[in-house]
Amino acid sequence: MPARKRRATAVRAVHYGVLVLLAAVVLFPIYITVVNSLLTPEAIGHRPPSLFPTHPHGSGYVSAFRSGHLAIYLRNSILVAVAITVGQLVTSVLAGYAFALLRFPFRNALFVVFLATLMVPYEATIITNTHTVTNFGWINKYPALIVPFLATGLGTFLLRQAFLGVPRELHDAARLDGYGHWRFLTRVAVPLARPAVAALAVFSFLGAWNQYLWPLLVTNTDRVRTVQIGLRQLEGTSIQQINVTFAGTVIAAFPIFLLLVLFQKQLVRGLTAGAVKG
């Protein structure tokens, strides 16, 4: 029916209109950051502000790397974020599998303890953690940035839920075929739980990448400091440097942006992966 079809089209147009508007609101800060990173400092302060980089200017990016030493900070951030991500994946996969498919005494009690760690705010432990790390002599060393984050209650929970969704029959069939736990885990369970694993990987990386306070607390030298601290040092010191700050922000956000684009599908699937199962 054409009338009905037309109405459906109109409704859809309104939907898209609203969505485009919302997307514009969300994207504008990112857009303006990119624009400002390409402007001269004077142009950034101009009123009315420029919404397009009419004379793109790359000097902000050059200064961010040269005087801002962003290369070192980026290297440190990548190293730390990758190490944390890998570590969290390994521990969460193993712990999640154990809680989902193994039977052992106090399993449920232990799982509750794992979950309880989610209830303790980060701020509450930060001082004791600083103390511990200092006593280990890890100040200014990579382990201080990595080790405290190698295990995660959230990741364990997420993967336990995903592994619970693995059909019992598969488990039994694999047992008949002579698969031990290790082979079942690597060949069946993890591939089936891929969305959850990928989502965890992205979240871990994101969390590690965006850390600020902890790296600041346990480092005193640029040699091991991460990109968020580098950004902070670029920030707000001078009008003449304001485009450098924007350029630095774009550079620091780029790896995250790339990650989101590459893993978008898994991420969205992962968000709902545990929602209706278990």
Next chain:
Amino acid sequence: MPATVSRIRPRTRRIAVAAIPFLLLAACSSGGSKVGSGTTSPGGATSPTTATASLAGQCPNGAVAQSSQQPIQITLWHSMTQANLKTLVTLTDQFNASHPDIHVNLVNQTSYIDTLTKYKATLGGGARPDLVQIQDVDQQLMIDTKSVLPVQACFEAKHLDTSDFVPRAISYYTVRGVDYSIPFAMSNPVLYYNKAAFQKAGLDPNKPPKTLDELRQDAQQIVSSGADKYGIALKNDPWHLEEWSAMAGALYANNGNGRDKRATAVEFGGATGQQIYSWISGMARDKLAESTTSNGFDNLFAVANKVAAMTIDTSAALGTIFDVLGSGQYKDIQLGVAPLPGPVAGGPTIQAGSSLFVISGTSPAREEAAFTFAEWLSEGPQQAVWSAGTGYVPVRTSATTQPVLQQAWTARPQLRIAYDQILSGANTQAAQGPVIGDMEGVRTAVENAETSLFQGADPTSTMQKLVSSANSVISDYESRVS
């Protein structure tokens, strides 16, 4: 001159003040034995002290010379970036070269607020620095950590003359009779105005306003003549209430601005405060003032883009402003700099900036080395280099006799204005400025109040609300430390 807007007073994000009592406890329990070695801050957190007794005994005088391990390695946590950092590095290198028994390492902790957060985290047992650069308003908080060596002890033990210090500078950091830290990077708010806009409005460009009333009249003329859209761009800034109260001779907090005894309540709600708030509210209502964000340079850009003819900002912004103006982008702006107008003309202003705290409980040699470096940085010749390189106001009067600073001031006489301002007027408790434990919390409340003034709130009820929220911030903190 490498000029940078030094983050003299970065916006006071509300830090986890709630964590302080825990930190204090941690400091007392874990650091207690160390701090007990004759270096505890006198007076402590609760008992008011008028420091009649000499503190000299607390200074580990001669410890560096007696130390078998030399040079003594010490660390300064600072918050200086860009041009300021360059000047600091130059001075530090000079110190290290001229003092073979001490070696100073600089660590940049990015901002005052992060430095403080990080320092507080170390109270639980982290690796502490030997010297920390702390924002002025956080001094009571630092004293309350009971982890600092009052520098007065070493001034006394070493018989060092402190009369060369700019009185307003040293007295700001003297709390209940004890000087706890060494003034280092000082600034002062001044008035920036566009002479071209004044001319266009038919005002004398060489007669900037001296009082708030004059400022309002000038703003009125600027707006009605169409010279600029607004008379003044006002940052949302707790400075207004603090500085203008001081200029009018009114106390900001009770107990002598917290200098006789600990401050337990604010006093700014009196006639002066009312007058200030009516003024701001009137300026906002009549569209004579534009409110700009507390962070960043929007107010300066408002002047540069001929949106407003005046603004109030730190004197330390001058260098940057000159550089931006020098870029040729704003040809028709003629920058004027003038002393801060106030409720009364020429009233004394409170110093702003940061000081160096010597951390106690490290080792006697490190404590003494830290004091030596901090004191050296505050001496005239070094302050002259520091001031010429950064735009900060020198904390010593003898700095002004140094050629390097004289040359800088001859080239740019505007740089002198903040210095002259900080010397003028009587050095009363009102002018010395408030000492409040949770000053950050009070400032947040003041900022919120100023926001509502610009949203059209009634000044009297806004002030009432502000006083009660500021008082509850103070009593919260005081109940936790006492």
